[in-house]
Amino acid sequence: MIRDIELLRSVEYRRKLSQCVHCGLCLSACPTYAIFGLETDGPRGRIALMRAAAEGRISLEDFRRAFAPHIMLCLACRACETACPSGVRYGELVETARLVVEHNRTPGLGERLLRWVGMQLVLPRLWLLKLLARLLWLYQVSQLQRVVRALHRWLPKTLRAMDNILPPITPRYYNYRRPVLASGMSHGRLLFFTGCIQEAFLSQVNQATLRVLQRNGYEVHAPTEQTCCGAPHLHLGDLETARQLARRNIDVFLSQDGHYEAVICNAGGCGTILKEYPHLLADDPKYAERARRFAALVKDVSEFLAEHLNVPPRGEIKARATYADSCHLRHGQKVVSQPRKLLKSIPGLQLVELQAPDRCCGSAGVYNIAQVDAATAILDAKMADIAATGADLIVTTNTGCHMQLLAGVRRAGLSAQVMHLVEVLDLSYRLGDGSSAATAVVQREDAR
Numbered sequence: 001m002i003r004d005i006e007l008l009r010s011v012e013y014r015r016k017l018s019q020c021v022h023c024g025l026c027l028s029a030c031p032t033y034a035i036f037g038l039e040t041d042g043p044r045g046r047i048a049l050m051r052a053a054a055e056g057r058i059s060l061e062d063f064r065r066a067f068a069p070h071i072m073l074c075l076a077c078r079a080c081e082t083a084c085p086s087g088v089r090y091g092e093l094v095e096t097a098r099l100v101v102e103h104n105r106t107p108g109l110g111e112r113l114l115r116w117v118g119m120q121l122v123l124p125r126l127w128l129l130k131l132l133a134r135l136l137w138l139y140q141v142s143q144l145q146r147v148v149r150a151l152h153r154w155l156p157k158t159l160r161a162m163d164n165i166l167p168p169i170t171p172r173y174y175n176y177r178r179p180v181l182a183s184g185m186s187h188g189r190l191l192f193f194t195g196c197i198q199e200a201f202l203s204q205v206n207q208a209t210l211r212v213l214q215r216n217g218y219e220v221h222a223p224t225e226q227t228c229c230g231a232p233h234l235h236l237g238d239l240e241t242a243r244q245l246a247r248r249n250i251d252v253f254l255s256q257d258g259h260y261e262a263v264i265c266n267a268g269g270c271g272t273i274l275k276e277y278p279h280l281l282a283d284d285p286k287y288a289e290r291a292r293r294f295a296a297l298v299k300d301v302s303e304f305l306a307e308h309l310n311v312p313p314r315g316e317i318k319a320r321a322t323y324a325d326s327c328h329l330r331h332g333q334k335v336v337s338q339p340r341k342l343l344k345s346i347p348g349l350q351l352v353e354l355q356a357p358d359r360c361c362g363s364a365g366v367y368n369i370a371q372v373d374a375a376t377a378i379l380d381a382k383m384a385d386i387a388a389t390g391a392d393l394i395v396t397t398n399t400g401c402h403m404q405l406l407a408g409v410r411r412a413g414l415s416a417q418v419m420h421l422v423e424v425l426d427l428s429y430r431l432g433d434g435s436s437a438a439t440a441v442v443q444r445e446d447a448r
């Protein structure tokens, strides 16, 4: 018997499936279809599999051998959703299908332990995640990572993948008990969603976000009781934990005293799920309305700044830059023009578009750890596209992409720097102040 198959048989799910008219216009947008060339590794084929399951046409054997592998090979990047002229909500369809697959898996003891430590123990507790980041920083500065990397070929694939995506860590953290006060004329107050991985492993991105918002006249508060957005849990089929985390974030952010213009998020993946809390909690009578109120406040930092860039950046950054869209920001939140508009506002920066800017980099939540070979093939295609632009700066707007692109630069032997959009804006502001904080981007350009 296929556990929880009724999730795929509900009237609503079947109605969503029936919106697909099999035209195939989404196929060219799909990274897994491009890599594997199989109908079942593209959106139309996956929808056909979901429909077969919904109509009771697959056995348990078919479910295990065909349905589950093709569904789990999907990145859930939602590029097909943007390409679809019939408005098929593929993201919601695949989310439920993955849930059913996860509920029918029996992971081994090692995987269960790893998941419990990662998902239940560490991710919801930022202090533990920061402790882990400090230990990993020691692992990096003690040169132990170099030794481990020399021995990579003998390590299990998953451990190797985890080590590959570890960014250089600087464990210096802002004390969020103090709000950041606006500089110059005040334009209002904002709440800041720090994220968990972003805060622990890429804290410089959050600090640049605070400075850029402050520079534009905003007072920024980051409630310290906030927690993980729940996206990793949702990816791994743990709907209940994702809902608990969503309720906690809603309570924390809606209980802040006073008026706030928005809840700012700088990670495309986290922001998408924060905006989708109303969908996640639609059946919860106590939280459905609160989830809608909360989601209406959430804005990606680029979305907010594109409308509220009260102080234009003045410092010149002489770099050839390319912008690698975060799938969730582009396809989930439909934020496409705003990051580009902000980059174009920076003096000296030359923005070069990728051939396929809407193609996933292979990060996709925990995909680069769970589907190592497919993620590596997708990353290689992305890096070839980036290399062809001749860019010396790769700009990103999502934590997972940031880590994946850093690994991609190393793997492809490129010398390009990877920076979050707000780091580039922050750099321009500091250079505009006459700050001596010249970066490698500028130095490299000067050295040519």
Ligand code: SF4
Residues within 6 Å of the ligand: 019, 020, 021, 022, 023, 024, 025, 026, 027, 043, 044, 047, 080, 083, 084, 085, 086, 087, 088
């Ligand atoms: S998902 Fe949309 S674009 Fe793809 S086959 Fe179905 S209707 Fe066509």
Ligand code: SF4
Residues within 6 Å of the ligand: 029, 030, 031, 032, 033, 041, 042, 043, 046, 073, 074, 075, 076, 077, 078, 079, 080, 081, 090
């Ligand atoms: S979500 Fe992405 S990987 Fe999955 S079918 Fe759609 S385009 Fe392909």
